[in-house]
Amino acid sequence: MRAALAAAALPGLAHADALDQLRGFVRDTKFGRADFTQTVTAPDGIKKKTSTGTFEFSRPNRFRFVYQKPYAQTIVGDGQKVWFYDVDLAQVTVRKMGDALGATPAAVLAGQGIEKDFELKAEPDRDGLQWVLATPKQSEGQLQWLRVGFKGTTLAALEIADSFGQRSLLKFNAIASQTPPAPETFKFTVPAGVDVTEP
Template identity: 45%
Template structure:
């Protein structure tokens, strides 16, 4: 009985979403995963997309859509770049306006999320412990963001915007703290691309 008690005390406790969020922020420098994204419009119509992502904290991320179209969203620590190969267009923004274009911006941010978001427990659903993050500023394009954790790893995100649209992202093939070079998160517009500044 004593051995069972000691074993129980030695195992990590993932009781709440906020605890897992804090552990993720404190112990994660880099993160890679594949993702499947489902956007549900207010009328119920759904759109599917998928790809891969990588973050290097703080402030760097690389979010790549591979289906049904190609698009790359890069945060280089200062600016946000959105490359649409089909349009031969690159959009450039300030990084602090990135959440509406890539949910990775929240995971790649600083440890002080409470400065920009009101954080609260959002209960357990689908085997995950959820945290709700409500932006304190209203220009992010989103009313709220929920992150679902399992063993201190983000496994899903759910974003609700002001138009009644919901985006659900599920992560797979998650790798925590892989070795990533900063050059992966640098972006130079391709020759001949139309560069648009959205600042």
């Protein structure tokens, strides 16, 4: 009750908590795994595509996204490079970690220097979550902004806007962070017969 009264008396208090949650997540959650649902909304605000998959990470800069439906795709960050594997196209694209990470959602989820790449601002609670707006300090990339949503101390959602006008919303189930992922989780082996492009 006292906390509720304090939050009512000091409106900034609740919003400061959202920043604290994000900083605490980056500082204290060293690894984790979650299922996710991603909804991408076209610039017209009407057309939507939904995909599902799993996500694992281990700081610093190791992560694995596996999209299962409707199209199979795997994205692996091994600490040095990021591997993008499109199963349907039988194609792998490889980029240096510094070029691929920077001001991206993966930097929030698996990086360590979020405040080096983003300006952070707490926003009003919405949809039962506490939100932080993260705006890239360098504006030349495709990412316009992203919002990070927490339910208590648990990362619950990421909302992303790109320079093409698309919006993406990733909703995570409760992140399991008791058991570290096996090291091979973040190693990518190119399947036989797959083309590799490395700009």
